[in-house]
Amino acid sequence: MTSNTGGLDIRVVGGGVIGLTSAIALAEDGHRVRVLSRDAADGTTSAVAGGLCWPYRIQPYERAVEWSVRSFQVLTALAERPAETGARMVTGTMTATTGGGADDGLAAWYDAVPGLRRARAEELPEGCAWGWRARTPLVDMPTHLRYLEQRLAAAGGTLERRGVSSLEEAGEAADMVVNCSGLGARDLVPDPEVHPVQGQLVVVENPGIEEWSVSADAGATDTTYLLPQPFGLVLGGTARENAWSREPDPAVAAAIVARAAQRFPQLARARVLAHKVGLRPARPAVRLTAERLPGGMPCVHNYGHGGAGVTVAWGCADEVLRMVREVQEGRGPVRG
Numbered sequence: 001m002t003s004n005t006g007g008l009d010i011r012v013v014g015g016g017v018i019g020l021t022s023a024i025a026l027a028e029d030g031h032r033v034r035v036l037s038r039d040a041a042d043g044t045t046s047a048v049a050g051g052l053c054w055p056y057r058i059q060p061y062e063r064a065v066e067w068s069v070r071s072f073q074v075l076t077a078l079a080e081r082p083a084e085t086g087a088r089m090v091t092g093t094m095t096a097t098t099g100g101g102a103d104d105g106l107a108a109w110y111d112a113v114p115g116l117r118r119a120r121a122e123e124l125p126e127g128c129a130w131g132w133r134a135r136t137p138l139v140d141m142p143t144h145l146r147y148l149e150q151r152l153a154a155a156g157g158t159l160e161r162r163g164v165s166s167l168e169e170a171g172e173a174a175d176m177v178v179n180c181s182g183l184g185a186r187d188l189v190p191d192p193e194v195h196p197v198q199g200q201l202v203v204v205e206n207p208g209i210e211e212w213s214v215s216a217d218a219g220a221t222d223t224t225y226l227l228p229q230p231f232g233l234v235l236g237g238t239a240r241e242n243a244w245s246r247e248p249d250p251a252v253a254a255a256i257v258a259r260a261a262q263r264f265p266q267l268a269r270a271r272v273l274a275h276k277v278g279l280r281p282a283r284p285a286v287r288l289t290a291e292r293l294p295g296g297m298p299c300v301h302n303y304g305h306g307g308a309g310v311t312v313a314w315g316c317a318d319e320v321l322r323m324v325r326e327v328q329e330g331r332g333p334v335r336g
């Protein structure tokens, strides 16, 4: 995209992966951007994410795949500097015990990932009917969030630890608001369609597993995944609709380790380094639209990315930038 001469004063609500990537896209385009975040980066859902770039539990699939393909390109480039950005290219297998995997709405994703192929029978875990082999970005999220904050600062953007109780309050003395508040949008907008899908993970000492593997049946409550991160091997997971607790459940953790140990028996004895729980900001469809708040302030909403916020963030940030440009050029949005 070309750079922008007469930048706007923009407040971005949310300092997770969605808010930071949106803020970076805007600041690097010449806007004066301030991020307002109630939580420090390590207290966000984004910090808990396993960090695999693959569209999962997000709607609408067609748009999500477009955004994912764009993010894939950005993260692939960032993976050239893994220590700084947290992104690495890692090979792995995506499988499921049901379905055929061909008509799952992800055809454009399969076309876009270089070298992606059907897994051979001997590459599939026991009980899995089908699978894909691919080399995709795997993102160490704590490192990545630090990188995003630094990149925002380098582009002149600022970050303030502050909760806001309305979008109008966030936009005081600014030209525009971008709402990337994730699950917070439920109260802030307010939008009752946003709800949590709780996910629990166990981080263990890695006994030498170098590839990622995911077995996730559509809509299943329990999934089995292993993601080798620099800080440990991440074992997952769960997806519990409308569960609000952020407390790890010991029984759930034991079941996660047991599922992983069915694949790699040595994991039954692996030292546990951390337990994590995060609330995916789910919505029947991602809300990525522009509107005018009741007082007339233009607002771009970018929330509800469910289980794929890391995967789609850069594609959504491009959309935010496009909508902000439309506002700047007087092409919308109309007063709601």
Ligand SMILES: Cc1cc2nc3c(=O)[nH]c(=O)nc-3n(C[C@H](O)[C@H](O)[C@H](O)COP(=O)(O)OP(=O)(O)OC[C@H]3O[C@@H](n4cnc5c(N)ncnc54)[C@H](O)[C@@H]3O)c2cc1C
Pocket: 013, 014, 015, 016, 017, 018, 019, 036, 037, 038, 039, 040, 044, 045, 046, 047, 048, 049, 050, 051, 052, 053, 054, 162, 163, 164, 165, 180, 181, 182, 183, 184, 185, 188, 197, 198, 199, 200, 201, 237, 277, 278, 279, 280, 281, 303, 304, 305, 306, 307, 308, 309, 310, 311, 312
């Ligand atoms: C266990 C688990 C594993 C996952 N694995 C993956 C994966 O492998 N790949 C993938 O792509 N995705 C994954 N996800 C999903 C991903 O984590 C989310 O989609 C993503 O983090 C959403 O980002 P976000 O920025 O919208 O939300 P968040 O990271 O929750 O950030 C929301 C921000 O808004 C701020 N905020 C909210 N309300 C207010 C307010 N009123 N005032 C000021 N600030 C406010 C918060 O402080 C925070 O900064 C996983 C999620 C979980 C739980």
